[in-house]
Amino acid sequence: MSNRTPEQLYADLATVMANAFPDRDISVTVGPETRVFADLGMASIELVVLGERLEQFYGRKLPFGLFLAGLRKQGAEDLELGNLIAFLETHV
Amino acid sequence: MPDVVVNGTRLFYQQMGEGPDVVLIHAVTSNQAVWVFTGLPDAIAAEGFRVTTYDLRGHGASDRPPTGYTSAAMADDFRALHAELGLKPAYIVGHSFGGVIGIHTATLFPECVEGIILSDSFFPGLRHVEPNFGRSNVWVDLSATFREIGVELGETVNFTRLFQASTELTPEQNKALDALVGPIGRGWLRQLPLLAQTTCGDEVLAEAGLTAEKIASVTQPVIALYDEFSPFLATCRWLEQNVPNCTAEIIPEAKHLAVVENTVAFTASVIRHLKQLTAPLGQALNV
Known part of the structure; x- marks a missing residue:
């Protein structure tokens, strides 16, 4: 488990997303139920880019592809940020 | 990256x-x-x-x-x-x-x-x-989706037509299309007008x-x-x-x-x- 709190992980995510996608400001609107496709308007390739940027930020490889494939296997049609934070809690 | x-x-x-x-x-x-x-x-x-x-x-x-x-x-x-x-x-x-x-x-x-x-x-x-x-099932499905918003793409794959049509959609058509393709499809739709600025449509065929x-x-x-x-x-x-x-x-x-x-x-x-x-x-x- 991560030694970073969920609040710190949200702040990390906001920093990484602000750098990766400067046209989106997620810092004031996000919560655990915020959906990356429906609410943030991201495209699937942008999630792939986000995974790369998170790896750079934390300086380690993350099983982000397996995470995304697992969501699809479960039939999820979107990714809630709460799920992403839970993933980061486990892997960073 | x-x-x-x-x-x-x-x-x-x-x-x-x-x-x-x-x-x-x-x-x-x-x-x-x-x-x-x-x-x-x-x-x-x-x-x-x-x-x-x-x-x-x-x-x-x-x-x-x-x-x-x-x-x-x-x-x-x-x-x-x-x-x-x-x-x-x-x-x-x-x-x-x-x-x-x-x-x-x-x-x-x-x-x-x-x-x-x-x-x-x-x-x-x-x-x-x-x-x-040029008669891909995927294209047939896509044509049917665009037909629902009043845009004809034709029966045969024509990427140039698709890219150009996507630049001509009204805000109402875009909104209707977004609803039809769902949240994941919207990201795919967003790139289509950008490809209209290229020779991609004709050259890939x-x-x-x-x-x-x-x-x-x-x-x-x-x-x-x-x-x-x-x-x-x-x-x-x-x-x-x-x-x-x-x-x-x-x-x-x-x-x-x-x-x-x-x-x-x-x-x-x-x-x-x-x-x-x-x-x-x-x-x-x-x-």
Whole structure:
């Protein structure tokens, strides 16, 4: 488990997303139920880019592809940020 | 972000695993997310391969130059990417147009290609043997979606028409289309007007020197995976009969995008063929 709190992980995510996608400001609107496709308007390739940027930020490889494939296997049609934070809690 | 600049164009790529090189090439209007979300790169890497995925020029997170979208030009992009990344002769897994790029690369730069796995590719150079050339089921579905918002795309694949039509949509049509395609499809829709600024639409349907004779001259192993409900089964049969080292196989319960429509069967088939292609000769022959 991560030694970073969920609040710190949200702040990390906001920093990484602000750098990766400067046209989106997620810092004031996000919560655990915020959906990356429906609410943030991201495209699937942008999630792939986000995974790369998170790896750079934390300086380690993350099983982000397996995470995304697992969501699809479960039939999820979107990714809630709460799920992403839970993933980061486990892997960073 | 891992980037490589080839022929003056920045391409976004990812790499994982260690072992013989496998490169996954997506189709027109798609990007490498189609592989990532199905888990195929991880599954192949887990079997002892180094897997590279990348976004073709004009697609995904790569640059979008105005020209250079024929299979010949993109084969040259592959050659340059292959050199820049220091890959060994690679096994290419190409979906649809990605397979055309794979075959074209094998004819132009055979030193880069160890083998090719096609997924439901149709070849402009084989339009004389393919009665359903340009009649993709995916296109039929897409045309029906656009028809619901009052836009006619026609029955035959016409990317230029699709890209241009997407630039002419009213805000009301865009909103209706968003609702029809859902949250994931919206990201796909957003790129279409951008491709209208390029020659992609016409060039990807050009023969570009990849004639039937050239296709039949490929000597590397070719695995032709075609979908059970594919409109391109005549192409599959032609490849099996005319390409000297070609093995054909049908992926069940899929109609053009097997990696998404039947992920389990497609993944199992790709891995089985990659293992056979890389096995020592005696092992491959079960002796």
